[in-house]
Amino acid sequence: MTLTLTIDTVRWREHHRGVLDRFPGLVPVCKGNGYGFGHHRLMRETARLGIGLAAVGTVQEAALVQDAFPGDLLVLTPYRNGEAPLELSDGTVRVVSTPEHCDGLAGRRVVVELMSSMRRHGITEDDLPALRAVMGGWEFEGFSIHLPLNRVDGAGGAGEVASWMRRLRGARMPLHRVFVSHLSAEEMARLHAEFPRTSFRLRTGTKLWLGDPGATRYHSRVLDVVPPERGERFGAGRRQPLSGRSLAVVAGGTSHGVGLRAPRRLSGLRERARHVAGIGHACLNRHLSPFVWDGRRCRFAEPPRSQESVLLVPGDGPPPVAGDEVAVQLRYTITRPDRVVEEPRVPLDAFAVTGSAPERG
The missing domain is CATH 2.40.37 (Lyase, Ornithine Decarboxylase; Chain A, domain 1)
Known part of the structure; x- marks a missing residue:
């Protein structure tokens, strides 16, 4: 009694390399059921590509794969005060989406999530003064913005990121690295051209693991x-x-x-x-x-x-x-x-x- 997933390994990995060529600095996402392939297989493929940072959905997923992956793990679910403690490695990077939930992060690696047009969670422009007051004790890794997959109003994702960049620059925030999602290679190139001192890194799972359905x-x-x-x-x-x-x-x-x-x-x-x-x-x-x-x-x-x-x-x-x-x-x-x-x-x-x-x- 077997339901089987078969992978054309050569074609699948050729697709991975093609995506990585179009998106240098890509951060693979492995969450949920591991996109049908399982967490450990995707972690092995990430290591094979020579990528040192992968994203997982939860701290439980980070604890599951941290011993099998030699790189760092970005936990996408925002940190909340009073979380049940887990033994996480020093390579774990946490996401903060509000200045009120930062207890226990002193000395830890942190990415700050910005509020996007998805209106899901993230720091707003009004939160920036309170954020500055608490972020000094972190090992700050950069900002992150999760864009909507389908932008039905015609607004460009790169434009939304650029708007946030100008606001952050005006607030004198460090802009050495920004993690983004659901952008094309052309949109990424426009951001790099407008903000050459910032490293923009695309987080993606579907584009990387499922982008070639024939594989x-x-x-x-x-x-x-x-x-x-x-x-x-x-x-x-x-x-x-x-x-x-x-x-x-x-x-x-x-x-x-x-x-x-x-x-x-x-x-x-x-x-x-x-x-x-x-x-x-x-x-x-x-x-x-x-x-x-x-x-x-x-x-x-x-x-x-x-x-x-x-x-x-x-x-x-x-x-x-x-x-x-x-x-x-x-x-x-x-x-x-x-x-x-x-x-x-x-x-x-x-x-x-x-x-x-x-x-x-």
Whole structure:
């Protein structure tokens, strides 16, 4: 019973080097589930690239990988007074997003997060006097700004960073290093040209680890195939299958991330119409699965279980047999495969999906 992530190692690493060439000083991000690859594998790849600073999401993640990574770790979650103590190495860099939460950071390495148009957390311009009063005891590493991924108002990310740079310069703040996110190589070049004395370092995970979707794939093993008799009921809900369909039991369930969806923001009439159509199918218990057989996505025969799923295989082609592999379209950021296999080259033609592109994390 296996849900597998296969990596075309040569192609994957070629992509890493290409991104690093476009973004010198890049800081790889490894958080959550390690973008589907796992924390330790991404830490090894970061070390292979010769990068001495990586970013993790939480202090728990820093404690998990600090013994396996020879470089420094930037913890992206802002520091808060009264945190449960953890044994973190001297190479740990903490983020401060408010002058009120700085207790216990004297002598520690600190990055200050600036409030961006995301309006999530960060120092505001009004906080700068209070910040100056407390930052003298730190080993100050620089500022950081997390920009929105989709700037729907047309505002440029580089312009937002430049605006903060001018305000910080006016307040006589040290500007030797600024960490940024979600900027293009052209935007980074404009910032370097306008502020040549500042080192701008891009933090990214998706662009680096998932930027070449052809370098990786998920696939699942068929555990069993049952051709139901006409009118025969099946499954925990005792539903009645459609005639001419086969039931395929495949590896991969909710514990792997199968069937999990996050809320998403809809824009445009076409996207809203597709969402409404999906609701209509759901009302008829016709839920599309991420599993692909013979170039077509199968529907769930019933809600996925913890470690396996039951599919309705389309009846107009040969059904799979036990032991076959089926492609799976999954979001990398929520998927936890049973195993990760590295290969020199991965043949992808057999996993092409008719009329559908793989969902990227």
